[in-house]
Amino acid sequence: MTNQRQLALEYAQKSHEPFLKQLIALCEIPSISTEPDAKPDMLRAAEWIAEKLTNIGIENVKIMPTAKHPVVYGDYLHAGDKAPTILVYGHYDVQPADPLELWNTPPFEPTLKDGNLYARGASDMKGQTLAGIFAVEAILQQDELPVNIKFMIEGEEEIGSPSLDDFIAKNADLLECDLALNPDAGMLGADIPTIPYALRGLAYFEIRMQGPSGDLHSGMFGGAVLNPANELARLIGGMHDQNGRITLPGFYDSVLEMSEDERAELARLPMDDDYFYYLTGAPQLHGEKGFSPVERVGARPTLDVNGFLSGFTGEGSKTVLPAKAMAKISMRLVANQRPDEVEKQLRQYLEDNARPGVTWEVITHAGGPPSITPLDSDGVKALAAALETVWGKKPMYYRVGGSIPVVAQIQTILGSPSVLTGFGLPDDNLHAPNEKLTLAPWFMGIDALIHFFYNFGG
Amino acid sequence: MTNQRQLALEYAQKSHEPFLKQLIALCEIPSISTEPDAKPDMLRAAEWIAEKLTNIGIENVKIMPTAKHPVVYGDYLHAGDKAPTILVYGHYDVQPADPLELWNTPPFEPTLKDGNLYARGASDMKGQTLAGIFAVEAILQQDELPVNIKFMIEGEEEIGSPSLDDFIAKNADLLECDLALNPDAGMLGADIPTIPYALRGLAYFEIRMQGPSGDLHSGMFGGAVLNPANELARLIGGMHDQNGRITLPGFYDSVLEMSEDERAELARLPMDDDYFYYLTGAPQLHGEKGFSPVERVGARPTLDVNGFLSGFTGEGSKTVLPAKAMAKISMRLVANQRPDEVEKQLRQYLEDNARPGVTWEVITHAGGPPSITPLDSDGVKALAAALETVWGKKPMYYRVGGSIPVVAQIQTILGSPSVLTGFGLPDDNLHAPNEKLTLAPWFMGIDALIHFFYNFGG
Numbered sequence: 001m002t003n004q005r006q007l008a009l010e011y012a013q014k015s016h017e018p019f020l021k022q023l024i025a026l027c028e029i030p031s032i033s034t035e036p037d038a039k040p041d042m043l044r045a046a047e048w049i050a051e052k053l054t055n056i057g058i059e060n061v062k063i064m065p066t067a068k069h070p071v072v073y074g075d076y077l078h079a080g081d082k083a084p085t086i087l088v089y090g091h092y093d094v095q096p097a098d099p100l101e102l103w104n105t106p107p108f109e110p111t112l113k114d115g116n117l118y119a120r121g122a123s124d125m126k127g128q129t130l131a132g133i134f135a136v137e138a139i140l141q142q143d144e145l146p147v148n149i150k151f152m153i154e155g156e157e158e159i160g161s162p163s164l165d166d167f168i169a170k171n172a173d174l175l176e177c178d179l180a181l182n183p184d185a186g187m188l189g190a191d192i193p194t195i196p197y198a199l200r201g202l203a204y205f206e207i208r209m210q211g212p213s214g215d216l217h218s219g220m221f222g223g224a225v226l227n228p229a230n231e232l233a234r235l236i237g238g239m240h241d242q243n244g245r246i247t248l249p250g251f252y253d254s255v256l257e258m259s260e261d262e263r264a265e266l267a268r269l270p271m272d273d274d275y276f277y278y279l280t281g282a283p284q285l286h287g288e289k290g291f292s293p294v295e296r297v298g299a300r301p302t303l304d305v306n307g308f309l310s311g312f313t314g315e316g317s318k319t320v321l322p323a324k325a326m327a328k329i330s331m332r333l334v335a336n337q338r339p340d341e342v343e344k345q346l347r348q349y350l351e352d353n354a355r356p357g358v359t360w361e362v363i364t365h366a367g368g369p370p371s372i373t374p375l376d377s378d379g380v381k382a383l384a385a386a387l388e389t390v391w392g393k394k395p396m397y398y399r400v401g402g403s404i405p406v407v408a409q410i411q412t413i414l415g416s417p418s419v420l421t422g423f424g425l426p427d428d429n430l431h432a433p434n435e436k437l438t439l440a441p442w443f444m445g446i447d448a449l450i451h452f453f454y455n456f457g458g
Numbered sequence: 459m460t461n462q463r464q465l466a467l468e469y470a471q472k473s474h475e476p477f478l479k480q481l482i483a484l485c486e487i488p489s490i491s492t493e494p495d496a497k498p499d500m501l502r503a504a505e506w507i508a509e510k511l512t513n514i515g516i517e518n519v520k521i522m523p524t525a526k527h528p529v530v531y532g533d534y535l536h537a538g539d540k541a542p543t544i545l546v547y548g549h550y551d552v553q554p555a556d557p558l559e560l561w562n563t564p565p566f567e568p569t570l571k572d573g574n575l576y577a578r579g580a581s582d583m584k585g586q587t588l589a590g591i592f593a594v595e596a597i598l599q600q601d602e603l604p605v606n607i608k609f610m611i612e613g614e615e616e617i618g619s620p621s622l623d624d625f626i627a628k629n630a631d632l633l634e635c636d637l638a639l640n641p642d643a644g645m646l647g648a649d650i651p652t653i654p655y656a657l658r659g660l661a662y663f664e665i666r667m668q669g670p671s672g673d674l675h676s677g678m679f680g681g682a683v684l685n686p687a688n689e690l691a692r693l694i695g696g697m698h699d700q701n702g703r704i705t706l707p708g709f710y711d712s713v714l715e716m717s718e719d720e721r722a723e724l725a726r727l728p729m730d731d732d733y734f735y736y737l738t739g740a741p742q743l744h745g746e747k748g749f750s751p752v753e754r755v756g757a758r759p760t761l762d763v764n765g766f767l768s769g770f771t772g773e774g775s776k777t778v779l780p781a782k783a784m785a786k787i788s789m790r791l792v793a794n795q796r797p798d799e800v801e802k803q804l805r806q807y808l809e810d811n812a813r814p815g816v817t818w819e820v821i822t823h824a825g826g827p828p829s830i831t832p833l834d835s836d837g838v839k840a841l842a843a844a845l846e847t848v849w850g851k852k853p854m855y856y857r858v859g860g861s862i863p864v865v866a867q868i869q870t871i872l873g874s875p876s877v878l879t880g881f882g883l884p885d886d887n888l889h890a891p892n893e894k895l896t897l898a899p900w901f902m903g904i905d906a907l908i909h910f911f912y913n914f915g916g
Contacts, residue, residue, distance in 0.1 A: 034774035096776055102672070159774055200677055204775045213739025214560070215890040218762045219658060219860030222790050223754030224734045226744035229763035233785075234695030236688060276682045281671025286684035286815035296681030304676045304779050305687035307769035312786060316492035316617055317662045317823035318554055319788060319861075320889050321762050327691075328770060330777060332680050357744035365775035402677030403777075431778055432673040 005454045007142040012134065012446050019134050019446070020117070020439065022052070026092075026126045027110040027119035033069055033093035033159045042069045042155050045092040049129070049153050050074070056137040058151065064171075066163035069093065069155030073174070076140070077148040083457055085148040087177035087416065088136075089406055090129030091157035091184070094121035095431045102433035115439050122437035123424035128183040129153060131423060131442060135449035146457025150177060154406070157184070160204065160366025161405050168413045179379040179417060179456070180410045183449075185400055186424035188270060190441045193387035193395040193448075195380060196420045198298065201333035201370035202403035203342040204306070206363040207232065207350070209325045215311075216321040226357025229310035229325040235353055236327060239303055243289040246303045246331070248345040249352070256335045258299050266294050269398050279426055298399030302332045328365070332401060339367030368405025379419040379456060386451035387421075390444050402430075421445070421452075463912045465600040470592065470904050477592050477904070478575070478897065480510070484550070484584045485568040485577035491527055491551035491617045500527045500613050503550040507587070507611050508532070514595040516609065522629070524621035527551065527613030531632070534598070535606045541915055543606040545635035545874065546594075547864055548587030549615035549642070552579035553889045560891035573897050580895035581882035586641040587611060589881060589900060593907035604915025608635060612864070615642070618662065618824020619863050626871045637837040637875060637914070638868045641907075643858055644882035646728060648899045651845035651853040651906075653838060654878045656756065659791035659828035660861035661800040662764070664821040665690065665808070667783045673769075676779040684815025687768035687783040693811055694785060697761055701747040704761045704789070706803040707810070714793040716757050724752050727856050737884055756857030760790045786823070790859060797825030826863025837877040837914060844909035845879075848902050879903070879910075 012019075031045035032038045046063050053061045053074040061074035072092070077085070097107035097120045105111040110119035117127075132151075139145055152175060154164055168175060187194045211228035212221070241247050258266075271294040276285055287296040296302070306329065311322030331342050347362055354360055373380065375397060387395045400420070407418045423445030429435045470477075489503035490496045504521050507530045511519045516532035530550070535543070555565035555578045563569040568577035575585075590609075597603055610633060612622055626633060645652045669686035670679070699705050716724075729752040734743055745754040754760070764787065769780035789800050805820055812818055831838065833855060845853045858878070865876045881903030887893045 034772075034776065036773060096770070096772065098770075098772070158776075202677070202777065204777065206775075211740055214887070214892075215557075216738060217860060217889040218760075218764060218788060219660070219790055219858070220884065220888065221734075221738055221755060222760035222762045222859060223745045223758055224743055224751045225738045225740040226742070227762045229766050229785075230694060230698065230761075233691040233763065233766065234698070237692030237695030240688065240692070276679075280674060280679055280683045282669055282683040282815060283817055284684070284814040285682055286813065287681045293682045297679060300681055302676075302680035303688075304680045304685045305691065305768060305783075306676060306776060306778050306780070307771040308687050308691065308766050308783065309771040310763060311765035312554070312556075313765040313767040313784070314492070314554065314556075315494060317664075317786065317788070318492065318616075318764060318889065319660065319662065320764050322764070325763075325766065326771070327687075328775065330676060330775070332677055355744065356742040357740060359741055400677070401680060402675060426678065429672070430678065431675045431776065434672075 004142055005450065008138040008450050009447055011141050012138040012450060016443055023117065023127055023130050024110040026130065027121050028108055030108045031093050031155065032096050033156050034096060042093065046070050046072050046155060049092055052133060053151060056133070057140050066167050068163050071155070071167055072153040073151060075150040076145055079145055079148045079457065083147050084178040085150065085176070086456065087150045087152055087175055087180040088132045089180055089182045089184070090132060090153040091125055091155065092129065092153055093155045093158050094124070095158050099433065104434055116436040117439060118434060118436045120435050122435055123428035124430045124435065125184050127437040127442055128422045128424065131446050132181065132183055132449060134446050135453065138450055139453060146454050150175065160202065160368060164406055165409050168409055172414060175414060177414065177416050179419060182404060182407055182418045182420050183422045184404050185420040185422040186426065187441060188396060188398065188426065190425060190438060191391065192270065193391040193393065195384060195395045195397050196400040197375050197397050198335065198372040198399040199370060199404050199407055200401050201337060201339060202330060202366060202368050203333060203339040204330040204366040205343065205346060206365060207327050207329060207360060208363065209358050209360045210323060211358045212323050215323050218319045218321040221321055226355060227321055228358050229322050231355060231358050232325040232327055235350065236305060236329070238353060239349070244287050246301065248349045251301070251345055254336045254341065255301060258295065263295065266298065266398065267292065269294055269396060297401035299334055301334050301337060304330060306330055332403065333370045335370045335372050338369055368403050369408040371408045371411060373418060373420060377417050379417060382455035383419050383421055383452050385455050386448045389451050390448040462600055463908065466596040466908045467905055469599050470596040470908060474901055481575065481585055481588050482568040484588065485579050486566055488566045489551050489613065490554050491614050492554055500551065504528050504530050504613060507550055510591060511609060514591070515598050524625050526621050529613070529625055530611040531609060533608040534603055537603055537606045537915065541605050542636040543608065543634070544914065545608045545610055545633055545638045546590045547638055547640045547642070548590060548611040549583055549613065550587065550611055551613045551616050553616050557891065562892055574894040575897060576892060576894045578893050580893055581886035582888045582893065583642050585895040585900055586880045586882065589904050590639065590641055590907055592904050593911065596908055597911060604912050608633065618660065618826060620824070622864055623867055626867055630872060633872060635872065635874050637877060640862060640865055640876045640878050641880045642862050643878040643880040644884065645899060646854060646856065646884065648883060648896060649849065650728065651849040651851065653842060653853045653855050654858040655833055655855050656793065656830040656857040657828060657862050657865055658859055659795060659797060660788060660824060660826050660863070661791060661797040662788040662824040663801065663804060664823055665785050665787060665818060666821065667816050667818045668781060669816045670781050673781050674779040676777045679779055684813060685779055686816050687780050689813060689816050690783040690785055693808065694763060694787070696811060697807070702745050704759065706807045709759070709803055712794045712799065713759060716753065721753065724756065724856065725750065727752055727854060755859035757792055759792050759795060762788060764788055790861065791828045793828045793830050796827055826861050827866045829866045829869060831876060831878060835875050837875060840913035841877045841879055841910050843913050844906045847909050848906040
């Protein structure tokens with residue numbers, strides 16, 4: 001082990017307290033990208049990141065505007081032409097915190113309990129973003145960096161990164177890299193170092209349906225007209241068949257089926273039924289017939305209602321026949337599905353099945369293609385070695401059910417592969433009340449990233 | 459025409475302005491019975507009615523508490539033992555006003571426009587309640603009443619009158635009558651005097667469904683568990699078959715089918731497809747196959763979603779797999795269905811069809827049996843003659859799609875028939891934004907009720 005590497009690791013070990021304090025400060029900023037009124041908080045979070053990068057010696061730090069929320073950029077390019085360039089990705093935005101009443105502690109007042117930090121964004125992904133920054137800080141305190149490094153920290157990940165495609169295309173020269181490091185994935189368990197090799201894509205829609213021109217008395221008019229809430233429910237009900245397969249026309253046509261070898265690999269993961277029962281608390285697991293839960297969440301597409309609203313939803317009763325019904329519906333996609341293809345299938349399904357007693361429109365909220373990362377790339381190998389050094393065991397490779405559109409964007413626009421990592425755990429309550437980050441694997445993750453930079457820099 | 463009758467009619471004619479002012483004052487009180495915080499406004503409305511009754515000479519006026527909102531009682535029993543006793547029913551509570559943004563003028567700031575009074579409750583039924591009181595006022599100003607009269611004005615009609623059953627049973631002696639006059643029905647058009655002879659019943663439920671124990675990330679867990687919003691939508695979708703018939707087990711077993719004569723009678727009503735298109739603004743009429751719209755809204759049972767809520771329903775996107783889904787669902791019942799029977803059928807349907815990936819509960823919010831009123835009773839004849847005198851044409855008889863549980867309660871507990879009337883119009887936007895009362899038929903209705911009391915008193 002080089003002396004520099006050792007010194008960097010020692011710096012990181014001694015810095016647990018300031019690292020945690022800084023994470024708390026960042027989590028106190030309610031940077032909810034979907035919130036129309038959150039612009040000042042978004043900017044505050046971006047400025048916090050920019051100041052931090054500047055403080056550790058990163059150069060050319062700038063807050064670069066986009067159509068919506070800015071991207072924080074910075075670089076340190078002193079490793080020489082022969083050294084590789086790594087683009088470190090992160091996002092400073094977070095999911096909404098509602099329903100607030102289900103949080104045990106306020107989402108934007110980070111709270112330490114039993115070795116966990118509870119806060120919206122602690123795990124997804126302010127913690128992961130800072131892990132990368134802290135690893136670079138630890139190396140820069142002692143030595144020059146063994147790689148050239150660029151940071152691209154965006155503010156729109158939780159709304160599907162609508163500006164990032166354009167941003168990467170416009171700044172392709174600035175962002176040019178040999179490899180992107182994306183720590184927005186997670187671990188399967190605190191003692192299971194993990195490298196995800198596939199991500200699901202996302203296609204997120206809102207269906208707005210209208211029946212009568214205004215709300216009606218359900219007694220005087222019930223039986224005369226089609227109720228848009230009944231009709232939207234029926235249409236959603238029909239989007240799955242009895243075997244849990246999605247019925248949108250052609251939905252499975254471009255799905256890349258798993259090989260038997262891959263299924264055998266996934267079957268070795270420590271993610272049996274009990275694991276999913278523990279994490280979900282569901283009375284019974286459920287999904288597409290013929291596939292295991294680990295296959296269904298990683299390698300099979302799904303369709304979920306994310307929200308449904310119609311009529312009177314307050315306390316008590318109101319005998320209204322509602323004029324409108326709305327559902328937010330999203331599909332998780334697997335290679336080689338495409339969001340635009342799925343949108344066409346959804347529209348076709350509605351055209352084929354919605355009855356003339358209602359009118360409807362489909363609004364596209366967010367989307368990103370699925371991706372599969374090559375396992376034999378230098379970056380994955382450097383990361384695997386780093387994880388093995390810190391955890392003392394070989395990592396597991398698996399498929400992530402979530403979506404990281406930027407991985408596909410960097411592949412498509414910059415032509416660079418990404419390696420995925422991250423030190424959050426499956427029970428971190430991402431996108432849900434009581435999100436938390438478990439500190440022990442997070443601190444180990446900072447060490448692992450230090451190793452990764454040295455490994456990859458040769 | 460007796461001189462007294464003539465004098466009462468003249469008084470009513472001269473009093474249009476003060477009548478309207480008083481209606482406006484009552485409509486300014488937001489007496490929303492389903493609103494947990496509306497207790498003070500409910501009491502204010504009850505007190506307003508009690509004071510009005512006292513002012514016109516009604517005796518024994520009292521605000522009688524119930525488990526929820528009080529009933530206003532008063533009587534005037536000086537017509538002698540041989541004269542019949544009429545129980546005049548009314549309700550001072552109103553529906554919620556939301557969605558507020560769809561009102562052209564504030565719901566509790568009554569606004570006159572083009573001969574209509576716009577306000578929540580103007581038609582349903584503060585206007586109708588006052589029409590009965592004003593008719594009695596007009597007679598009492600000039601003469602003794604030709605009938606014994608009792609008022610029972612409740613405050614829970616819009617939440618299904620949960621306390622009224624008990625109230626009527628406990629006060630059966632006080633409320634004893636030969637006939638109940640219930641002006642909570644309406645007219646088919648401003649120049650179509652109308653007597654409804656049947657009412658649909660109501661069975662109103664809330665289904666609460668839970669899948670996972672907390673909200674989940676739809677990427678990490680989509681495919682592992684049953685989404686309760688998807689499942690509730692599917693179950694609701696399955697509650698109707700392709701012919702628009704309700705699939706709850708045994709749902710039609712006790713439905714009294716119409717005779718061919720009755721269907722011919724209903725076919726003569728001026729309620730063709732265009733009428734329903736005009737009133738609903740629906741792109742296409744829809745309902746149970748084999749029945750006309752007028753049959754479907756009056757003589758056939760229906761099942762409507764009144765509200766549906768699950769997951770994230772704000773602006774933008776949130777990739778949540780919701781833990782819970784809720785739907786308010788109500789059935790309109792026809793003779794001889796019973797709400798408790800329908801509740802069993804709903805529970806049976808859910809037991810048979812809901813999958814083990816979710817748990818559910820059914821909450822019963824409101825219910826009332828359907829009823830059919832005898833057309834050959836003295837009360838109906840007296841009312842028919844009164845309407846013919848004022849409008850110059852025979853009334854039409856039809857079936858009301860809405861529910862008036864008190865009609866069945868009075869029949870069951872007191873053994874007294876009800877006659878139904880009311881001077882609201884089908885486009886009054888009951889239970890919807892921009893509720894209004896058209897004043898011309900309302901003033902004619904006050905005259906008609908004066909005739910009715912004299913006709914029935916002999």
